[in-house]
Amino acid sequence: MSTTIDVPESSNVAKEKVVLAAPSRSGGWKKGVAIMDFILRLGAIAAALGAAATMGTSDQTLPFFTQFFQFEASYDSFTTFQFFVITMALVAGYLVLSLPFSIVAIIRPHAVGPRLFLIILDTVFLTLATASGASAAAIVYLAHNGNQDSNWLAICNQFGDFCAQTSGAVVSSFVSVVIFVLLIVMSALALRRH
């Protein structure tokens, strides 16, 4: 793989004057950051897809009913969980579409365009992923603990499987949030002049 990477870079030396001035050590360091960026993106895709799928399949029907509780709980019951599924699917879609730009950054470590494009869109989708994860966490907390002052009872005694599944989805979304923060910090480090 190292030979195929070296070929386009050396053939573009005439076009890119910056490469001539930069020391080769800096190029290798930036290439390492770009490869780590690509690997982290794969992990974030898995976390985001897992979160969307886990939340989207959360559905529990009780074998009994009381005066207060209905038979079924699914992610459709909560607007916040619907928002979560849509948002995490969007984030996973963006991450898949961002992979080619990450590959470009591996092949040409000194190119500024792809990194700048990725850091701006990463920031937007970090906000989206954090918002959906945090709002779903607030609802999951309520489902576990309830709230005395507003007389909202905890539903996790009845819907145990539903609560476990939604909690897992929230944890998975926070994994993708942490990876997004790492991606932005790494892109910022690689963007600076050397």
Next chain:
Amino acid sequence: MSTTIDVPESSNVAKEKVVLAAPSRSGGWKKGVAIMDFILRLGAIAAALGAAATMGTSDQTLPFFTQFFQFEASYDSFTTFQFFVITMALVAGYLVLSLPFSIVAIIRPHAVGPRLFLIILDTVFLTLATASGASAAAIVYLAHNGNQDSNWLAICNQFGDFCAQTSGAVVSSFVSVVIFVLLIVMSALALRRH
């Protein structure tokens, strides 16, 4: 003010070799970005402090009581709102402490250190502000609309003032989130090589 800004830059030309190679047009553009960064930070401080203060003072005592509802609702009643107050106060504190670094970026538009420091910490506090704003928004939505399937009743009919105040705090926190995204995008644009 422009004279005081020019003095340290010209006295450091011998130390910074990059400044010699850079065109002067790029320096003026970067200085404009740094000044805008400072102004946006002031706006974000106002939004974050306003959000924390509005949420922290939300308190409503009803003149009557029913079998189900207690007399009083305050931000203490909801763990999410407590988290919101603490987080937005932290964000406001960070923004105040970041102002000196923003001033350094104005005085020395080509310095990489302050911008890199700011973009990394901005990303972390963007995540914090988004998480608190989104989780509080999820609770405010429940307070307004309730949830049929889990039998959580809307409390905004009783606690109208409380709901209005918490909704305002959430809106104010989202203003600070938008400003954070703008700050990160502007820092990324200014970090790239010219």
